[in-house]
Amino acid sequence: MDKYDVIVIGAGNGGLGAACRVLNAGKTCLVCEKHNIPGGFATSFVRGRFEFEASLHEFNGIGTPEEPGSTRILFEQLGVADKIEWIQLKDAYHLISEAEGYDFVMPFGWEAFAKANNQLHPDGEKYINEFFELCQQIRDAMGYIGEMKGKPDPQVMMEKYPDYFACGSYSVNEAFEALGYPKEIVDNLNTYWCYLGADGNNLSFLHYANMIYSYFSKGAAIPKYRSHELSLAFEERIHELGGDIWFNSEVVKILTDEEGHVCGVRLKDGREIKSRHVIANCSPHVVYGKLLDSDAVPERALKLTNFRKLAGRGFTVFLGISKSVEELGLKDHNYFVYDTSDNVKQYESMKTIGNTAAQATVCLNNADPDCSPEGTCIIYMTTLFTDDAWSSVSKEDYFKVKNKVAASMIERFEKATGTNIHDYIEEIAIATPETYARYCGHPQGTVYGYESQYYDGLMNRIQMVEEDRFVPGLRIGGGYGERLLGFPSSYKSGVNEAGRTLRDIEKEGR
Amino acid sequence: MAFKRSDIPGEDIRLAMGMAAKRRQLIDETPATPLVYEYGVNRLAKALHPGFVKAVIAEKTPCSADCWRIRLEPAGGGEFPYFRAGQFITLSCRAGQSFLSRPYSIVSSPKEALEGKLEIMVQKKGIFSTFLIEKAPAGTELWMGEPSGDFYHDSIRDRSHILAIAGGSGVTPFLSMMKAIREGSEDFRLTLIYGARTKAHIPFDPEELAGEGVEVVVVLSEEEAEGYRHGFITADLLKEYIDDDTSVFMCGPDAMYRFVRKELERLRFDATKIRQERNSVGDREVSEIKAFRLTVHIRDTIYELEAANNETLITALERAGIPAVVRCRNGVCGFCHSRVLNGEYFIAKENDFRRAADKKFNYIHPCSTYPESDMEIDIPIMNP
Numbered sequence: 001m002d003k004y005d006v007i008v009i010g011a012g013n014g015g016l017g018a019a020c021r022v023l024n025a026g027k028t029c030l031v032c033e034k035h036n037i038p039g040g041f042a043t044s045f046v047r048g049r050f051e052f053e054a055s056l057h058e059f060n061g062i063g064t065p066e067e068p069g070s071t072r073i074l075f076e077q078l079g080v081a082d083k084i085e086w087i088q089l090k091d092a093y094h095l096i097s098e099a100e101g102y103d104f105v106m107p108f109g110w111e112a113f114a115k116a117n118n119q120l121h122p123d124g125e126k127y128i129n130e131f132f133e134l135c136q137q138i139r140d141a142m143g144y145i146g147e148m149k150g151k152p153d154p155q156v157m158m159e160k161y162p163d164y165f166a167c168g169s170y171s172v173n174e175a176f177e178a179l180g181y182p183k184e185i186v187d188n189l190n191t192y193w194c195y196l197g198a199d200g201n202n203l204s205f206l207h208y209a210n211m212i213y214s215y216f217s218k219g220a221a222i223p224k225y226r227s228h229e230l231s232l233a234f235e236e237r238i239h240e241l242g243g244d245i246w247f248n249s250e251v252v253k254i255l256t257d258e259e260g261h262v263c264g265v266r267l268k269d270g271r272e273i274k275s276r277h278v279i280a281n282c283s284p285h286v287v288y289g290k291l292l293d294s295d296a297v298p299e300r301a302l303k304l305t306n307f308r309k310l311a312g313r314g315f316t317v318f319l320g321i322s323k324s325v326e327e328l329g330l331k332d333h334n335y336f337v338y339d340t341s342d343n344v345k346q347y348e349s350m351k352t353i354g355n356t357a358a359q360a361t362v363c364l365n366n367a368d369p370d371c372s373p374e375g376t377c378i379i380y381m382t383t384l385f386t387d388d389a390w391s392s393v394s395k396e397d398y399f400k401v402k403n404k405v406a407a408s409m410i411e412r413f414e415k416a417t418g419t420n421i422h423d424y425i426e427e428i429a430i431a432t433p434e435t436y437a438r439y440c441g442h443p444q445g446t447v448y449g450y451e452s453q454y455y456d457g458l459m460n461r462i463q464m465v466e467e468d469r470f471v472p473g474l475r476i477g478g479g480y481g482e483r484l485l486g487f488p489s490s491y492k493s494g495v496n497e498a499g500r501t502l503r504d505i506e507k508e509g510r
Numbered sequence: 511m512a513f514k515r516s517d518i519p520g521e522d523i524r525l526a527m528g529m530a531a532k533r534r535q536l537i538d539e540t541p542a543t544p545l546v547y548e549y550g551v552n553r554l555a556k557a558l559h560p561g562f563v564k565a566v567i568a569e570k571t572p573c574s575a576d577c578w579r580i581r582l583e584p585a586g587g588g589e590f591p592y593f594r595a596g597q598f599i600t601l602s603c604r605a606g607q608s609f610l611s612r613p614y615s616i617v618s619s620p621k622e623a624l625e626g627k628l629e630i631m632v633q634k635k636g637i638f639s640t641f642l643i644e645k646a647p648a649g650t651e652l653w654m655g656e657p658s659g660d661f662y663h664d665s666i667r668d669r670s671h672i673l674a675i676a677g678g679s680g681v682t683p684f685l686s687m688m689k690a691i692r693e694g695s696e697d698f699r700l701t702l703i704y705g706a707r708t709k710a711h712i713p714f715d716p717e718e719l720a721g722e723g724v725e726v727v728v729v730l731s732e733e734e735a736e737g738y739r740h741g742f743i744t745a746d747l748l749k750e751y752i753d754d755d756t757s758v759f760m761c762g763p764d765a766m767y768r769f770v771r772k773e774l775e776r777l778r779f780d781a782t783k784i785r786q787e788r789n790s791v792g793d794r795e796v797s798e799i800k801a802f803r804l805t806v807h808i809r810d811t812i813y814e815l816e817a818a819n820n821e822t823l824i825t826a827l828e829r830a831g832i833p834a835v836v837r838c839r840n841g842v843c844g845f846c847h848s849r850v851l852n853g854e855y856f857i858a859k860e861n862d863f864r865r866a867a868d869k870k871f872n873y874i875h876p877c878s879t880y881p882e883s884d885m886e887i888d889i890p891i892m893n894p
Contacts, residue, residue, distance in 0.1 A: 001810055036835065036844075036845060036847055036890045037844070037847055044865050044867070045844070045865070046842070046844070046863045046864075046865060047660065051865055051866060163513060165522065165523040165526045165527070166513040166514070166522045166523065166526075167513040167522075167526075168522070168523075168525070168526025168527075168529070169515075169522065169525040169526045169528075169529055170513060175513070178512040178513050178514070179512050180512060224866075225865070225866040225867040225870060226865065226866070226867065228865050228866075228867040228868070229866075229867040229870065229871075231867075232867045232868070232870070232871040232873070233871070235849075235871075236871055244809075244810070246809050246891070247890040247891070248835065248890045248891050248892070248893040249809070249891065249893065250893075268893060269891075269893050283547070285545050285546070285547040286547045288545055289544070289545030289546070289547035290547050294544075299542040300537070300542075302542040302543065302544070302545060303537050303538065303540045303541070303542045304537050304540075305545055306540045306541060306542070306543060306545065307536060307537045307540040313551070322782040388549060388550070388551065390550070390551045390554075391549045391550025391551050391554075392550060393550075393554065394554075395554060395557055395558060395592040395624075396592065396620075396621075396624075396695065398554065398558070398592075399594060400665075403664070403665050403666055406666060407665075407666055410666070422666070424782070425666060425667045426667070426782045427667065428664055428666055428667040429660075433551045434551055434554050434555040434558065435555070437551045437552045437554075437555040438555035438556075438558075438559050441552070443546070443547050443548070443549055443551075443552065444549045444551045444552070445551045445552075445555070455529060455532055455533040455536055456533065459526075459529065460529055460530060460533050463530050464530055464533065464534075467534075
């Protein structure tokens with residue numbers, strides 16, 4: 001077929017979500033993916049007797065079938081929920097931070113987490129209860145604003161959610177300072193910062209509070225068969241609904257007509273497919289810088305894209321270990337190993353190669369004992385680079401530099417946990433910013449889209465989502481979208497953009 | 511709550527509501543300069559992983575009774591991608607009615623690739639190697655898949671001494687490693703133990719290879735000669751070259767792997783420190799050869815062809831002249847990842863490297879899969 005109602009560029013989380021939404025509404029849809037499998041970062045790969053998860057540490061917003069979280073509800077609406085087997089995680093994390101001497105495990109669940117904070121401060125529980133009540137209000141306010149399609153009644157907002165607007169202009173650090181919590185409590189609540197990758201001076205408090213509340217109150221889960229299971233579940237759903245996915249099919253051009261409206265795409269092999277609507281699940285830098293002809297790009301699109309800041313560039317070490325987690329003495333699924341809990345300092349030192357001031361490390365077998373053969377385990381360690389440090393690495397040095405960084409992360413983890421893993425490394429794979437650039441084409445190898453900035457955070461973006469689009473017939477969704485990075489956000493962003501595209505189509509029909 | 515930036519009533523709300531206006535203003539003040547979408551990171555990613563490139567046969571030289579060295583040059587000049595010594599490339603081209611692809615380990619060193627030189631060693635045994643040796647003169651253009659594979663020395667995973675055991679053209683990745691050690695792009699010690707029938711079957715000059723950090727031992731099974739060991743690669747022989755910082759790398763025929771593994775077991779050598787390069791998945795033995803109907807979807811095109819139960823699906827696709835993507839041909843790399851719409855199939859356990867979710871949702875790697883009924887599959891397009 002050479003004509004579709006909607007073409008989706010990229011089968012990442014946003015693209016897969018968008019395609020399902022479009023198809024569920026009875027429209028025809030083609031997904032063009034340049035790689036040979038779906039998922040983008042949501043994938044896995046095999047080395048020897050190990051299958052490694054490529055990116056996911058823990059998925060929030062799933063909840064349980066009885067008490068579903070927002071993403072499970074979304075997956076149910078899209079028709080993929082039944083295709084995925086989830087494993088619930090027991091604990092939130094094990095934090096080891098050298099400067100403060102922290103070494104503790106935090107459980108999931110409002111009550112359990114609140115109680116666990118008593119070990120940090122005599123009034124820990126009280127602070128956490130107060131904090132979660134605030135988060136609850138923020139979340140309810142967001143729900144209400146969503147229900148009102150972005151136009152809430154100011155009277156209702158003032159009466160029911162007074163703190164929402166009161167803290168709306170606060171960064172995370174400003175908010176914690178205003179709340180006046182003790183340092184230990186603030187440090188603990190800041191632990192998840194690296195999941196959003198912006199330091200506390202820039203990160204929007206509303207955004208962060210919303211995320212950590214979701215983690216602690218609903219818990220987190222992982223798909224039984226790595227995130228490749230998520231991607232294939234979506235692919236299967238797309239086929240069930242009559243959609244098409246073409247792999248090894250990179251879009252090199254988004255075509256526009258004389259009126260500047262989208263009219264199709266051109267693939268790498270020259271084939272052109274017609275459509276009045278394109279949802280791009282890729283970077284606006286690529287969309288406005290490469291995919292559109294420059295005369296189809298309005299000046300303000302360039303201004304907006306230049307205004308934004310590329311976020312964390314990924315680095316992950318994947319290890320297949322020929323010893324079990326029991327033999328190694330590693331009890332937890334999710335370790336955060338920090339030099340300091342001061343995330344402004346961490347952010348600074350992550351600008352250059354050589355420092356691994358922060359790492360998030362997963363021992364997968366502690367969530368799923370069957371994820372690797374008996375007597376073995378899978379460990380993966382992730383850090384971010386908060387600047388474009390890898391652009392100056394030469395091809396001759398590249399393999400050496402990546403091994404050097406990986407070795408330092410392994411050593412750091414061993415020191416923090418008192419284990420020896422180096423002697424039992426049977427398989428290793430290392431993903432650098434180059435790797436992420438290679439598979440997903442993101443500028444500088446960012447894995448986090450555009451960084452959450454003081455004036456480019458969640459609330460700003462949601463509020464200005466219509467203002468931030470420029471080419472009729474074109475919408476951009478996924479990790480660069482209005483909901484920012486992360487698994488749940490990228491699916492939701494894609495689905496939201498698809499919803500808006502469906503409304504565009506409806507308007508055209510009138 | 512404590513959120514109060516000033517004592518002016520409603521100030522916090524005004525600030526929150528005003529953020530959009532401030533953002534709008536900041537965007538207005540940003541220059542509309544052309545966007546940079548490709549940085550050093552993206553350029554390096556492309557240089558290391560260009561996908562398919564066109565290469566030309568520059569020179570062919572026989573180097574033993576049954577091996578040839580073939581030197582490639584980039585079509586149109588320039589350099590080949592930098593790689594890790596021990597990796598392989600894939601060569602593809604149309605040969606008669608068929609469209610064939612085969613993996614070949616690289617003889618050259620990583621630095622030679624940057625000089626536009628890439629040499630492979632081809633042992634005359636199958637349809638494509640015979641084509642390359644006999645029917646593809648200098649100047650023949652081929653598609654070359656980028657260097658791939660994880661059969662290389664990793665400074666974290668592997669020990670500082672590699673005991674390299676090879677037979678036939680299996681010496682190829684080690685030739686690359688030895689060159690890399692010599693030129694300084696790799697830093698480890700390597701001892702090569704090469705098994706051959708006679709001196710005439712050695713596709714390299716042992717004396718030329720030895721040097722600092724590199725030792726070469728040739729074991730001849732059917733000839734006795736000075737400077738060469740005689741017999742087989744036994745535990746007693748291996749023991750002489752294993753120190754307490756040794757990893758074993760093997761590349762050669764499957765029979766050699768089985769034999770050497772048993773010998774290493776006798777020495778109680780840590781099996782997790784043995785790596786072997788995998789061989790292509792070939793035909794299988796069946797009690798009765800049956801032909802099945804294979805329906806193949808590539809994008810919106812449908813092909814109908816015949817597939818025999820003793821041959822892999824990729825073999826059937828190639829014979830029918832369908833340009834199918836394939837890289838490793840041994841089930842590992844997943845480059846040919848394809849969706850099964852209908853039909854039964856067989857994958858030998860030792861060749862099944864699919865992801866767990868692939869099994870759940872019925873995906874296969876055609877390079878390691880045999881049909882057991884009529885089948886319908888959806889394969890990715892070959893799109894260099």
